[in-house]
Amino acid sequence: MDFYHRAGLILDALDNKKGSVKGLCMAEAKKGRKAGEGARFLKVVVEVLKYRPHIQHLLTATKLLAQEPTLFVPPSSTAAVASALKSGSAASANKALKTPRKHVKAAPSPLSLASVMVHDLLFAKRGLTLPKEHKVRKKLEKYQPALEKENEREKRRRKVATNEGLQIALPEKVASSLEGIGKGKKRAHDADRFAEEGAGSDGAPGEIRWMRVNTLRWTVEAAVEWLEKCGWEMFEDVQEMLAAAQSKPKVFALDAHIEPLLALPAAVSLPTISAYQDGRLLAQDKASCMPAWVLLMPALLDAEERAEAGLLYVDDEDEDEEKKAAGGDAKGKGKAKSKGIRVLDATAAPGNKTTMAAALVATEGINGRVVACERDQGRFKVLKDMLKRADAKNVQPMNVDFLSLKPDDAKLKNVTHLLVDPSCSGSGIPSRLDHLLPSAPEDEQLARIRALSNFQLAIVSHALRFSGAQRVVYSTCSIWEQEDEGVVMRVLAKKEFREAGWRLAPRDEVMPTWERRGRVEACGGDETIADSLVRCLPEDGTNGFFVACFVKDETAAPIAAPALPAAAAAADEGEEDAALEPLEDEDVTEDASAPAVSAQPVKKGGKAAKKAKSTASQAARKAKDEVLGLASAPAAAKESGDAEVKAPAKKGGEGGKKLSKKQMYLLKKEELKRKKEAAQE
Template identity: 30%
Template sequence: MALYLKAAQILEKAEKKQGALKTLVYDSRFPNIKQLFALVCETQKYSSVLRDIIESTKLLKLTKLKMPLAKVLVYDLLMGQGLKCGGSWKSAMMKHRPRLQAALARIKVKQKVSRNEDLLPAGTQQSDEHRLPRYVRVNTLKTTVEDVMDYVKRDGFTYLGEAVRLDDLNLKGKKFVRDLHLPELLAFPPKTDFHDHFLYKAGHIILQDKASCLPAHLLNPPPGSHVVDACAAPGNKTSHLAAIMRNTGRLFAFDLDAQRLATMSTLLLRAGLTCHQLANQDFLKVDPDSPQYKDVEYVLLDPSCSGSGMVCLRDNATADQKEEEEEARLARLASFQLRCLNHGLRFPRLKRLVYSTCSIHRQENEEVVAACLQQNPSFRLVHLLPQWPERGLEPLPQCLRASATKTLTHGFFVALLEKHSAAASAKQQPVLQKSDAAATPSGLSVMEEEPAASGGNSEASDSEERLTPTAGETDSQSTKRKKRKRKKKKKKATEKAE
């Protein structure tokens, strides 16, 4: 009973985009995590098929079940290992089993398939062919990459060296490599499980997808700096930032969800963080001009998004929603993300801000960044990792995209905004000395004055400048001075002629 209740609860949260599926499962503290994760993930994959079966048989009306619970029960009854519960639920499901099986058979006949797997959307079937490596980020606050590699070698894994191309991350058996882009990241064969491993339980390794490691890696705040992690839970990026900062400086982490923040606090404690300051607060209500943030120079912003890049949710994310509803939801998310991005740029001493999402939608990625740049002309995009195989959509190739097919990661997007330096801005404008600027007539702009100072015959310009009355001279004194200079000039000309 507890298994199905917990699975239904997680499924409902995942479909409402309240968190990544795996995070929700591991935050649940359910005794058998593997069993729960398998049930939720498989039910999610068949979500649209299960909905069709439930609706065609009017199961909700007949049993008074809610859709998420009905889905997990029908999945296990028809496609899984069989129901693992007793009592009234099992009795009700067994009563309707023939009708449910008939509905499934009709769907197969209609789609001209014989296997359950063939009912999955094409993209979901393809994702099985591109199963992602198990990425392990070494927590350098507690250990070193070399020590972790030695430890897993003693566990029977064979080290194949540092990857030099993407294909090197396609691993089988007990083999592993060091990632070609992130030096603290190791890659193992898909589904290698470290959740019960000593290194994971001791906080020496963090199980984090490669794409999710990019934001902190690219922001790269130096040790001793002050950093804001705007939407921090579940905390993997926060711990990565602290490791890059070597646990020095100040790391302000905010999240609106108190329960997620409590789970995050446990994770950060296990990871050995001491430089962080957690706050159960809406980032949009944080005052960037507050004295405590006066030294903040770096911001990592990974706001709520559609989650469309997550492999488990990717192809079913909109299966149960009408297209217009999905468009409206994306518009709301993009509006929120733009507000967060504009707010993040308000910190007075800000140098760099990373914006990232686990979304594949242009509305949440390139369009949000483009709108922000228009509203904040003092910031510009930094061209990230030139060798990265997947770029931002035009006209923003400076950004990064990630996907299961092209980068062997979850779907992701990263942009790095940097404030223009005063020196860079000055190079684009004519330079005036302070005395020149003070003497510029108020009716003329610098650009209007510049051609007069540099154009025409330079010798004539110098003569005109020398003949200009100096401060404090009267008109008569100026006239006498001019006459004396003309006489001297005429005398020099005569001597040259002789």
């Protein structure tokens, strides 16, 4: 029953928008640590989702849940304990109260658990994977004739000959990518492929399997030589490689835009490639490689020029050793040297972009380091595993919220390059399987996109405030303008950043030979701005993706405020309302760094309670303001002229100023969190 319970919990999480299909299956599988379990969860959950509307019809028609209200409620679950306490029976309540907390488990909703079990009962070749004498199986099988009768009636009504005709159809490419998962001898391959294309997926179903040469362990030249020795044929052009793949299984091509990237046929079996198994090759979508490449490519070119001139970068630790060797004074010894580049990855897990940045700054002559932030503890472990696999020893992982870091922290003063890939809708990932889930009403979707856009604006703004920042790359795996060009235009419209010297890097620094650029209409008709941006769509052989690069030039005159397009202007006008919407966790949570401050709920009534509530509100507001650089809001507003920063409101007073949009949003999140904690108690 354990597997059914956990699969039911995944369905509940999907209903509550707590993640993507692949991401939640992978997260659940990691709890059990059984080989191939992730692939099994994916196979079962996808099949249940395809049949789910039909299964819910069967449950309603047979009145199974109404007639067996406790059949799908585990006796040791929180739901069972709550039911016992509400039953009115002293014996039941006393037993529930004596149940040790460690034995009480979270349980799936009866509908989700029933959906998984009815699916296996009717549609799985193996049937129910429970012992024949299991009481739940025996009870459920009593309803099997009625369920099968209604199933046949529904097939006649819908005029389909097979059970497959009752499913939600999957797109061909997605269906082919899932074909065979969890079956027999393929289990190892399927589990492996699932791991690479699962939570925080960079892989996408299609014709191309993108593989990045991990230059921390290997070189591109060595990779090409090794592949050719193993019988692989190299092509200079990806399209030529795809054409050859129709008749030759072992073909690959060098990517034309990103040097350490290789293109292989999508049908390649990763476990058969030893270089993949030992981490010399990493599976990473081409679009996902672009942020780190755009961020650091100028530094790589600069390193080449410096090396030719006999100038080198040095690591801080190397410099310290040099000083010690010189008796604490290294003057005159390092005149031709400068410190290595320091990169900060704001939302690092699962670690593909982080390890690529680490590989790029490890280039001879740069000797750089990376600080990788990940606030979620579970995903932080995923990040550390990825760093170990890639042998990224020049990365310092931190289990912290990026927004909790202070931009003027002396420990981070050497950070010059920031990689910002925050929570997004994930609308550019065709393999997310979201079309199997009930679609939200249009107004709900728009509200969610607005909330994400405002969060993205906040996290990019935080990155641009770092004292040493010189180059910041913002990216999303979204195709929506509100999350892409809309955020960029709103950043450029801020007086604070324009006066600080921030502007977009020109096209020749941002994948100059990549043809698909930003949408001109979403950039207020400014072709120069649009040309500085990079867009990817699935037809480019990648996931849908967006990349923008901000550079700081304090010596140049501030740029003029751009003309905001209608969508961005509306977003700014409605920022306060949109920010009040709680951020949903999707793969959103997989990269989420939304600020959170703990506060204990207080009971209503009484002076002490009111005082505690007031103190908690003040503390929460102070902490949020400090995180977002609003600790001295009135002074900041006066100096920068940014209308977004305002003084906190005073209740009652006529002259009191309104709360800023950010403050309203953060306080609302705190209020929601307190309500949730109170409800749990």
